[in-house]
Amino acid sequence: MRLRNKPWANDRIKAHPQYVPGQPEQLKGQWQSRFAKNQPLHIEVGSGKGQFIVEMAKAHPDINYISIEIQASALVSILDKQIEEDLPNLQILLGDGRNLTEYFAPGEISLVYLNFSDPWPKKKHAKRRLTSPYFLAQYEGILPTGGQIHFKTDNRGLFEYSLAAMSQYGMILNQVWLDLHASDFEGNIMTEYEEKFSARGQVIYRLEAAFKVGK
Template sequence: MRRRKKPGSEEKLLSKDKLVVAEPERYKGTWHTYFQQKGEIHVEIGTGRGQFLTTMAERNPHINYVGIEMKEEVLLQAVIKAEEKKLQNIAFLWLDANRLTEIFEDSELQRMFINFCDPWPKNRWAKRRLTYRGFLEIYKNLLAASGEIHFKTDNAKLFEFSLNEFSHCDFQLKKITFDLHQSDLQENITTEYEDKFVQMGKPIYRCEARKRN
């Protein structure tokens, strides 16, 4: 079903053309020309309101960040955060993750972040999960040698599913934790959802999956 857009929402986003890329296909394979620097490209799928990605961009000005989000009103909040921080190394794409291969060339990305994606809990929905093997094979092609996927969720069943899918697709798993905020992981950047879940006392599950050379 096609998502119904709220009146004026598209105009609001497209008016932010310095940060929201209206025709991202034209930068496929040449994203360094958009950012005007040849740093690594890190992508967050489902960037939400942008707390995580804008903080990452603020702390790492030498890295280029791309946030992908399909909900326009949510994305607008992320754009506003980036503008307030005057970030020059961030771009936002208003599109579905199914279009990744239209936007990025093979081996163009160094890191991908998937934070608190929809768990799609019913078995018949497994192929919709962003960590399903069909998606993972796409990510693998887009990642450069030794590229990584960093994954966080509050859903134990999704985490178990994802670990199995990463292994099936021959990713090397590392830094697996079943309670992130009680672990010794340094400098964790939180998302809005993560802050909410931690306040509720829920454990956060996290892992890193590296593409084998």
């Protein structure tokens, strides 16, 4: 995602520690203390400007959410939305998805969302894809037994890669949508990219996969 650099972004983030903790690794195993209620905890890895995660938090007040974004210039857009909404079930983490096991304890997260991730189309960059074996191991390390990943993309190549990577990792594919918007799926909340791509008539792919019990 190409963003206009916002040199003031880090100062704005530091000014709102109630929403964006300054040292997230120190909250490992204690993230529930950041929320008004102790509830199932879902994360989105790579939240972009945050439309999906903010709308999910509004639609599901019985779930706690953490938005994870590595780019400060994108994260401030999420922060602006949270400042306006002040949702008690949403926190924001400035950090790298490659280091999830440094931020979260085993089983601390109930569900992982991956939405419109960078496809990294070149084979030499495959390990950077958020559904590569390295990242799958990160998710497995923070989810409970049988924990799930929900994944959406408009990129067919990335979707096919993800189906294969998850199957080879030993995950169970619970459901697969080859054209989400033409299906009877209910409760879909769109990201900014999803709105743009679907308006162009592009197909949206979605899957729900779980780690095998006793793998």
